[in-house]
Amino acid sequence: MDEGTKVGPTTETRPVAGEKWVTFRIWRQESAAAPGGFEEFRVPYRKGANVISCLMEIQRNPVNAAGKSTTPVTWDAACLEEVCGSCAMNVNGKVRMACSALVDKLEWPVTLEPMRKFPMVRDLAVDRTRMFESLKRVKAWIELDGTYNIGPGPRQSQSEQAQRYVLSTCITCGSCLEACPQITQDNDFMGAAPISQVRLFNLHPTGAMHADDRLHGLMGPGGIQDCGKAQNCVQVCPKEIPLTTSIAAMNREVTKLVVKDLFFKDKESETAVGGPA
Amino acid sequence: MAEQRFTVVGGGLAGLMAVIKLCEAGHKVDVLSIVPVKRSHSVCAQGGINGAVNTKGEGDHPDIHVKDTLRGGDFLAEQTSVKGMCYAAPGIIYLLDRMGVPFNRTPEGLLDFRRFGGTLHHRTAFAGATTGQQLLYALDEQVRRFEADGKVTKFEYWEWLGMVKDGSGRCVGSVAMDLRTMEVRAIPAEAVMLATGGPGIVFGRSTNSIINTGTAAGRAYLEGAIYANGEFIQVHPTSIPGEDKLRLMSESVRGEGGRVWVPKKKGDSRDPLSIPEEERWYFLEEKYPKYKNLVPRDVATREIFHVCRELGMGIGGRDGVYLDVTHIPAATLDAKIKGVMEIYEKFVGDDPRRHPMVIFPGMHYSMGGLWVSFEAGPNLEPLAGSPKNQATNIPGLFAAGEADYAYHGANRLGANSLLSCIYGGMIGGPAMVSYAKNLGKGAAAVPSTVFEDARKQWVERFASIDKMNGTENPYLLARELGEVMTENVTVVRRNDRLRKTLEKLAELKDRWSRINVLDHGHSSNRPLSFVNQLWNMFALGEVITRSALLRDESRGAHYKPEFQLPEPKTKDPTQDPEWMKAWKERHQKWAKTTIARWTPQGSEISYEDIPTPVLDPEPRWYA
Numbered sequence: 001m002d003e004g005t006k007v008g009p010t011t012e013t014r015p016v017a018g019e020k021w022v023t024f025r026i027w028r029q030e031s032a033a034a035p036g037g038f039e040e041f042r043v044p045y046r047k048g049a050n051v052i053s054c055l056m057e058i059q060r061n062p063v064n065a066a067g068k069s070t071t072p073v074t075w076d077a078a079c080l081e082e083v084c085g086s087c088a089m090n091v092n093g094k095v096r097m098a099c100s101a102l103v104d105k106l107e108w109p110v111t112l113e114p115m116r117k118f119p120m121v122r123d124l125a126v127d128r129t130r131m132f133e134s135l136k137r138v139k140a141w142i143e144l145d146g147t148y149n150i151g152p153g154p155r156q157s158q159s160e161q162a163q164r165y166v167l168s169t170c171i172t173c174g175s176c177l178e179a180c181p182q183i184t185q186d187n188d189f190m191g192a193a194p195i196s197q198v199r200l201f202n203l204h205p206t207g208a209m210h211a212d213d214r215l216h217g218l219m220g221p222g223g224i225q226d227c228g229k230a231q232n233c234v235q236v237c238p239k240e241i242p243l244t245t246s247i248a249a250m251n252r253e254v255t256k257l258v259v260k261d262l263f264f265k266d267k268e269s270e271t272a273v274g275g276p277a
Numbered sequence: 278m279a280e281q282r283f284t285v286v287g288g289g290l291a292g293l294m295a296v297i298k299l300c301e302a303g304h305k306v307d308v309l310s311i312v313p314v315k316r317s318h319s320v321c322a323q324g325g326i327n328g329a330v331n332t333k334g335e336g337d338h339p340d341i342h343v344k345d346t347l348r349g350g351d352f353l354a355e356q357t358s359v360k361g362m363c364y365a366a367p368g369i370i371y372l373l374d375r376m377g378v379p380f381n382r383t384p385e386g387l388l389d390f391r392r393f394g395g396t397l398h399h400r401t402a403f404a405g406a407t408t409g410q411q412l413l414y415a416l417d418e419q420v421r422r423f424e425a426d427g428k429v430t431k432f433e434y435w436e437w438l439g440m441v442k443d444g445s446g447r448c449v450g451s452v453a454m455d456l457r458t459m460e461v462r463a464i465p466a467e468a469v470m471l472a473t474g475g476p477g478i479v480f481g482r483s484t485n486s487i488i489n490t491g492t493a494a495g496r497a498y499l500e501g502a503i504y505a506n507g508e509f510i511q512v513h514p515t516s517i518p519g520e521d522k523l524r525l526m527s528e529s530v531r532g533e534g535g536r537v538w539v540p541k542k543k544g545d546s547r548d549p550l551s552i553p554e555e556e557r558w559y560f561l562e563e564k565y566p567k568y569k570n571l572v573p574r575d576v577a578t579r580e581i582f583h584v585c586r587e588l589g590m591g592i593g594g595r596d597g598v599y600l601d602v603t604h605i606p607a608a609t610l611d612a613k614i615k616g617v618m619e620i621y622e623k624f625v626g627d628d629p630r631r632h633p634m635v636i637f638p639g640m641h642y643s644m645g646g647l648w649v650s651f652e653a654g655p656n657l658e659p660l661a662g663s664p665k666n667q668a669t670n671i672p673g674l675f676a677a678g679e680a681d682y683a684y685h686g687a688n689r690l691g692a693n694s695l696l697s698c699i700y701g702g703m704i705g706g707p708a709m710v711s712y713a714k715n716l717g718k719g720a721a722a723v724p725s726t727v728f729e730d731a732r733k734q735w736v737e738r739f740a741s742i743d744k745m746n747g748t749e750n751p752y753l754l755a756r757e758l759g760e761v762m763t764e765n766v767t768v769v770r771r772n773d774r775l776r777k778t779l780e781k782l783a784e785l786k787d788r789w790s791r792i793n794v795l796d797h798g799h800s801s802n803r804p805l806s807f808v809n810q811l812w813n814m815f816a817l818g819e820v821i822t823r824s825a826l827l828r829d830e831s832r833g834a835h836y837k838p839e840f841q842l843p844e845p846k847t848k849d850p851t852q853d854p855e856w857m858k859a860w861k862e863r864h865q866k867w868a869k870t871t872i873a874r875w876t877p878q879g880s881e882i883s884y885e886d887i888p889t890p891v892l893d894p895e896p897r898w899y900a
């Protein structure tokens with residue numbers, strides 16, 4: 001990156017001799033109903049700065065590149081170390097976590113936009129309720145008898161743990177949904193994250209006892225069959241979760257279950273409850 | 278009895294565990310959280326959770342865990358709660374295991390345990406180096422199950438503003454604000470629990486999430502809740518300084534064999550890999566041959582500070598020492614601490630598997646918090662189901678997690694925080710149920726005007742903040758607060774500087790009234806909420822500083838060189854009668870809980886004796 005040609009204020013909003021500046025183009029929109037557009041900011045360059053530290057700098061001096069006072073930018077963030085999932089946004093057109101987007105490694109000017117597949121809240125903040133609703137739909141939990149002290153869980157091998165652990169690092173950031181061509185704000189495809197969660201729980205010895213319930217959650221409108229296999233999800237996942245492997249594995253399981261439901265369902269459920277009353 | 282609704286504020290480990298207990302008891306729960314609960318700060322905990330499961334043939338036992346914890350906290354922790362916690366710990370780890378937490382395993386398929394600071398036993402269960410994330414997700418999943426069942430109503434992106442009290446001073450609910458629509462609402466409850474975490478952001482940059490402003494605890498204090506042991510602030514020995522925050526490098530890095538060192542030659546500018554072994558100074562291993570790099574955090578932090586600030590032997594003459602794992606096979610590192618290896622790689626740019634990390638202490642955790650009580654049972658553990666457990670001095674208001682003061686005394690041991698959060702929620706939930714049961718009449722019996730009046734008060738407060746049109750930027754004031762607190766109220770404390778800090782706090786409060794609110798929008802107006810939070814942060818800053826000023830001794834994380842006991846003449850301090858006499862005198866005077874009450878003139882500090890039914894105090898010595 002040739003910093004010399006890309007850096008430097010065009011207007012002297014905060015003139016400090018010899019200081020380097022980073023220009024940001026940030027999407028501003030007061031609410032879902034309001035019109036939106038870009039606003040430019042110039043932020044003093046600091047070594048090691050990331051997108052969040054620059055947004056913080058704008059909070060401390062909410063003046064745009066034209067030298068006009070403006071409101072601080074609204075964005076979501078919490079942990080700033082890629083583990084809470086809050087700060088996913090489009091940075092230079094690519095969805096990623098803003099906290100780990102180091103200014104030194106970005107093209108300047110830096111363009112920040114909200115994720116477009118989720119309803120707008122304000123500026124860079126969006127509403128990811130849809131993801132948490134999907135976790136309910138697929139019953140992404142272990143059916144626990146209760147929180148009583150009744151001894152350890154089932155033994156698991158080191159390789160099972162390693163396989164489950166990586167799936168369990170999903171931070172529900174929404175990057176996989178944002179990158180997915182099948183998803184729009186108007187449809188209800190659940191996207192890769194909840195599908196991978198079904199795999200996580202179905203791999204657990206206790207979770208496996210209710211595997212079919214979760215697989216049923218993957219069927220029907222908005223379910224796994226809406227996946228177009230574009231494979232964008234796995235490329236943008238900040239936790240490098242093998243999402244497409246999960247989708248393929250769950251596709252097989254769902255297909256098996258469809259066949260099982262078709263031919264064996266009545267018989268099995270009768271056996272399960274000890275036959276019809 | 279009519280349907281009972283409870284409110285839990287905060288969706289981290291403590292809050293969610295309380296929610297689960299309340300749901301299991303058949304009640305409905307409103308959960309208030311400023312972020313989706315799955316994004317709470319518990320996700321940041323890395324290293325693990327302690328429990329004396331004793332699977333390594335070391336003879337570990339909950340009693341030893343109790344002893345390590347009380348000694349680690351230099352006998353300032355509440356003893357019955359510590360005993361209850363340590364005895365419950367193995368069961369809690371098993372419970373999490375049943376919930377599906379992907380804990381690391383031994384070849385036999387059992388839970389694996391690793392070493393952590395302040396103990397000589399393998400007692401820490403872990404899921405890679407993102408244990409907090411994995412534990413929080415397990416509880417989040419169980420709460421979602423109750424939510425799908427209609428038992429839990431989540432108010433996410435809602436901020437708790439303050440209590441609603443009835444005529445007798447009892448907490449009968451909360452006022453909260455929707456941070457998206459800015460709607461202010463009163464929420465009645467049989468009892469309210471604050472599980473709102475610590476005050477890291479009062480110190481500006483810390484290892485905490487930026488949501489950890491301590492605003493709820495600060496507000497509760499302003500409304501009459503006692504804040505205890507505020508001066509005990511843990512500065513973690515190993516963090517990576519950043520522009521926006523200090524990123525934690527887990528203690529598990531040392532638990533897995535990481536070594537701390539600096540070049541023996543001052544200002545040695547060679548690449549660390551080319552510095553031969555005999556020219557490296559492993560100062561922790563040298564001074565603490567028994568615990569080596571795993572001394573408690575306050576001890577390690579002071580040593581690193583000493584090496585950099587007083588001896589000037591930090592790397593390149595600056596703040597920073599090496600944390601070295603390059604001697605450990607990369608595959609082992611990836612299996613056990615990949616999460617933190619990646620953080621270092623992503624944010625610093627070097628691969629710590631190949632190149633020693635450069636780290637420096639960073640503000641991390643508050644041992645102090647809202648004062649809570651416990652009722653001891655016959656086994657000296659908190660009595661199951663007692664309404665006194667986790668109860669603040671305000672009837673109907675409970676606190677748990679980092680927001681309470683009880684479990685860690687003057688210094689918290691690594692991997693005890695996840696445990697204290699879950700245990701606090703586990704006994705706090707049932708305590709709330711018992712409290713409501715004993716009370717008979719519920720929040721429904723409180724006249725609706727009480728709630729409406731409380732709501733109106735907050736609507737008016739925000740209307741007045743919305744009019745603030747001065748010259749001060751609230752975020753700049755917050756930065757000044759953080760800078761002065763970090764400079765004067767962290768590792769080394771001197772009374773003259775603490776006094777200056779109080780003056781600075783008074784100045785900041787004065788300037789607060791000249792704030793410009795920056796934003797008059799009616800949707801997701803973050804500055805509006807932050808200006809209110811900032812006032813509460815000043816209140817906590819004052820409690821922390823004044824408590825530090827008045828405690829003229831060194832204990833755990835609170836270190837005052839002016840009031841330091843001299844070094845004992847013998848290696849084992851108990852063999853130096855003169856020193857023991859001085860220690861006993863000091864202990865009698867200061868082994869007390871600091872109690873801070875709000876008054877219009879500022880915080881009023883008093884001291885409360887600490888009963889020691891579980892373990893007699895002894896000198897805390899790790900060398």
